[in-house]
Amino acid sequence: MRALVVEHGEAGPVRFADVEDPVPSGDEAVVEIRHIGLNFGELNYIDQWPAGAVHGHDAAGVVIRAAADGSGPPAGTRVAVGMAPHAWAERVAVRPASLGTVPESVDLAAGAALGIAGVTPLRVLRRRSLLARDVLVTGASGGVGRFAVQLAALAGARVTALVGSPDRAAGLRDLGAGEVLTDLAGTGRRFDLVLDTVGGPLVEQAWRSLAEGGTIHLVGYSSGQATTFPPGELFGFGEPRAIATYGDMTPTGGELTDLLGLMAAGKLTAPIGLRGDWRDVGDAVRALFARKVPGKIVLDVL
Known part of the structure; x- marks a missing residue:
C-alpha cells in the first residue's frame, strides 16, 4: 500500500x-x-x-x-x-x-x-468556566485558533482573536470572535485565559494583558522565536497568574466524539x-x- x-x-x-x-x-x-x-x-x-x-x-x-x-x-x-x-x-x-x-x-x-487542531483547544478550554470571561486566542487564523474561537464562544466567553495581519482576520467574527486584533499594544482588555499558538515575544506581551488569576496556556510555538521577560516582569501582587504548558497526547476518542456531536448539531464547523x-x-x-x-x-x- x-x-x-x-x-x-x-x-x-x-x-x-x-x-x-x-x-x-x-x-x-x-x-x-x-x-x-x-x-x-x-x-x-x-x-x-x-x-x-x-x-x-x-x-x-x-x-x-x-x-x-x-x-x-x-x-x-x-x-x-x-x-x-x-x-x-x-x-x-x-x-x-x-x-x-x-x-x-x-x-x-x-x-x-x-485531531490535534480540535482536541487541543477543547482540552484547554475545559479546564475552567469561561462564562462571561475574557479569552484571547493568538494565531487565531490557523486550524487550532479557528476551533478555539468557536469553542470559547460556545462556552460563553468574550473572545478576542489575534492574527498576524488584517487579511488573516476573514471569517473570525462569524466564528464567534467579538474583537479581532493584529496587535496587543492598543488593547485595554485583561484576559482571564490566553490560548497561545505562536510563542516568542507574543507570550511576554500577552502576560502584560493577563488578568489577576489568569492563565496563559502554551499550545504551540509557530513563531520559532524565544520568549524573554524583562527583569521583574514575572513578579507581582494580587491573585497569582500562571503560564501552563500543554503536551498531552493521551487517547482522543472521547473528545473527538464530543466535537463531532457539536458538528452534527450545527454548533461547530x-x-x-x-x-x-x-x-x-x-x-x-x-x-x-x-x-x-x-x-x-x-x-x-x-
Whole structure:
C-alpha cells in the first residue's frame, strides 16, 4: 500500500513510499483512510521522527476490520482518527481509544480536520468556566485558533482573536470572535485565559494583558522565536497568574466524539481552508509553511 513517510533533507518533509499493510494487534481496528489532515508542527519539526516512518496523526476513513477483542466500532463505521501515529497511509491499525464515530450528517473530510487542531483547544478550554470571561486566542487564523474561537464562544466567553495581519482576520467574527486584533499594544482588555499558538515575544506581551488569576496556556510555538521577560516582569501582587504548558497526547476518542456531536448539531464547523488530492501533498505543505491557508488543510486519499 502507499503511504506518506518521513523524508529528511531538501526533498522532504514527506514522500510517497510503498509500505507493508498494517498487522493489527487484538485491540486494534484497521481503518481504510479516505482523508488526511495536515498539521504545521508535525511537518515543520520533521527531525523529531525517524526517516522512512509512516507519518501523520490525523485522518478519517472507514473501519474495514473491527478489533479482534470486540472493542471499538464494527466494520463499516465511519471514523475520525485523532493524534494516532502513522495515520497517513491507505490503511492503518488504530486502537479504538483514538477513534471517534462520524455521524452520517457530518462530512467525513471534516473528521480529518479535528485531531490535534480540535482536541487541543477543547482540552484547554475545559479546564475552567469561561462564562462571561475574557479569552484571547493568538494565531487565531490557523486550524487550532479557528476551533478555539468557536469553542470559547460556545462556552460563553468574550473572545478576542489575534492574527498576524488584517487579511488573516476573514471569517473570525462569524466564528464567534467579538474583537479581532493584529496587535496587543492598543488593547485595554485583561484576559482571564490566553490560548497561545505562536510563542516568542507574543507570550511576554500577552502576560502584560493577563488578568489577576489568569492563565496563559502554551499550545504551540509557530513563531520559532524565544520568549524573554524583562527583569521583574514575572513578579507581582494580587491573585497569582500562571503560564501552563500543554503536551498531552493521551487517547482522543472521547473528545473527538464530543466535537463531532457539536458538528452534527450545527454548533461547530471544520475550518478547512484547502481541500485537495494527497498526490499534491508537496504543494499543500508549501502553502502551509507560507501561511497561505486559513484554517486546516485536508487531502483526499485517492
